[in-house]
Amino acid sequence: MKHSRILIIDDDPDVLTAVKLLLKREVSEVVADKNPENIPSILSRQPIDLVLLDMNFKSAINTGNEGIYWLNRIRAMKPDIPVIMITAYGAIDLAVTSLKQGATDFIVKPWQNEHLLKVVRDILDKKQGKKSSIASGPKVNPDIIGESEVMKTLMHKISKIAPTDANILILGENGTGKDVIADMIHHESRRALMPYIKVDVGALTDTLFESELFGHKKGAFTDAREDRVGRFEAADKGTIFLDEIGNISLQQQAKLLSVLQNRKVVPLGSNTPIPIDIRLLCATNVPLTALANEDRFRKDLIYRINTVEVQVPPLRERGHDILLLAKHFMQKYAAKYAKQVPELDRRTEEKLLLYHYPGNVRELQYSIERAIIMSEGNTLAPEDVIFSPIEQANMRVNPKQEAYNLSELEKNAIMKVIEKHNGNISKAAQELGLTRTALYRRLSKYNI
Template structure:
């Protein structure tokens, strides 16, 4: 990234320092914001994405650790791990600054500073970020970025990292719109077969007559419209990965044919007596609930065992907490570029309204909602009024938790949302009804980002 496209946040309790840095950087960068109160850091980084934060290490407020800079550095890294932090320190704080580097700061500056040094430091960090991004795109050149900082998605990433290098068959489970196809492609791109074909088939959409011809191929003359030989998807994926989407919707007869191919590792094209050996890594996906797959009247157990060496369950968006914020920034940035609009910021209620919607359409619904907002809004600040949820999807005013969920966090979060809605956001009355103190309720609100 070049300097002129950078957004920078400067945090210092000295008004003279803020003025000096604003005057220095304003002509050079796209956006420079100054903030005197460190307690406003979270609000600042929630509403605007900054490439670099210049952070003082000492403030008038007293934090229990005795080193405020380290405290706020850790906060920023937790919320925005992709944002670089430059620490500012006096000579006496040099040991603390070195500790800051060990804990993840990108660099530190000494007070009083030299203007040339600050500019050079910022340029170096931006250059390194651009280089790292290019390397990442090279490693995953055909993969759409999968965004997720929540614990639920981290569990998915851990399993993906372990399973991808193997040839194990994988069954991906999840609701519509959760991104099962992205996980399938990520498994392929991080496997030993990444340089071989990745073939996707929506088997749930294939009629009985098309199922065999599409998957196994056919010979010329095999049926009326077979004017030439055609290889099937199994053969096309040979050496690579075959992704069968909506596997839960195929008939019992189709299941038998698929099972035979997987057992023998051979396909026989329609109209042929010769079998063709296949070498594929199989990935399947379905939105059908596991209990339905376990019903032998609907799905063969022997086929389940074949396709389900490892299962990966993709959580619905309503279970992914902070990911809504990161996904929103990603989609808004993507559509701003697509529709030739300037970068957007969010007003204070924009993300809150998104988080209160339960998104039955999951990430796909969020994507469409934000594309619509980018197209229809005037100006470069997205407001709550710009959010219009689809009438096609079921929507609610509060984030609902599935009645089948017995997760304690889900139960507690749902109780808090219900009581807050009942008392129209009055924290004192809500805390009293919940049987906890105001401070305890505030801690829970922060925990669940409500």
């Protein structure tokens, strides 16, 4: 950083002064300008290593998103210069758009000085060929295990959105760890020391929904023997996580939308609205756009709950993260059941990598727990790992049994060829006369 030259563009003189004071001892020079129209001339007359660019200006260019306009101008002139966008809470969605347009990162006003310095340092280090501390580690949170590219991308996105107050919709199949992601977002946010309330809204009836979320007064209904504070009020100044939101009824959606719009709750049996200050996280395994197209989910509520959308990848797309997770669970359950941590047999590793995990991380976890309980040696063998109660430990087909069903014949042929080639999908596909993609589709179809 000591040899770097940074350009800061913002029409607020207080921001320019604050950044200059913060960075002047860290870098070679800070060039500050409140007029974005001077960007081309500044970039053409002196070398700049990094640009800090505000998202909104009162300038001759009035597109409604001047930051995006000037980002594109900078990238057209100097595509190698990293750009950090400066935004306010209300423009998080626009800042996320800027990342897609080529911005390197964004920070939110008011920022924490340590955070801004870390972002600048990481970007300059990466530009100089050093490994960025953001992307280098296999995990950002001790509960998140993974080195795959899809997980690194997910962790980087979370590191950007967690410190904001943006409403976040977490999507993913059952068992992928959406609740773990929600926990991480809260604990990395500025509300980390405030309440964190989880609610499985998909399990609430219409009557319980209103009472649980918004509270009730004594006598509001038959069993209301005392006043009760609702989950939204309990989460005031903190975060509320609504799990399985895709399963709530249209009537429940209407009540939830009213609360999110007004930021007030009215307990059952009361006419007095109570103001709430909450950060909203939601999760579902159902694509809400599909529900909206079927008129099962209100589109106006979708817009409210997903300022930023986070997609948690299924385990089958995470490659060798499967083995990292398996070893993590082996250590966990060996300690729980007072056993020695076994080694993973090579054939067991192949079996773990080949399986398609319809239950995702949760299924792997329970399978490893069963394997630790049942194993007797110092090595976890393939037959120790059983993915479901109906799966046979020995996948060999009995040659004496004749099958004439076409699906069974195809399944048996695939299993034999994969076993012949010791799990090598490429060789198996070649012998079967299929592409790798076609073979993977059949593996999924037959639950192999």
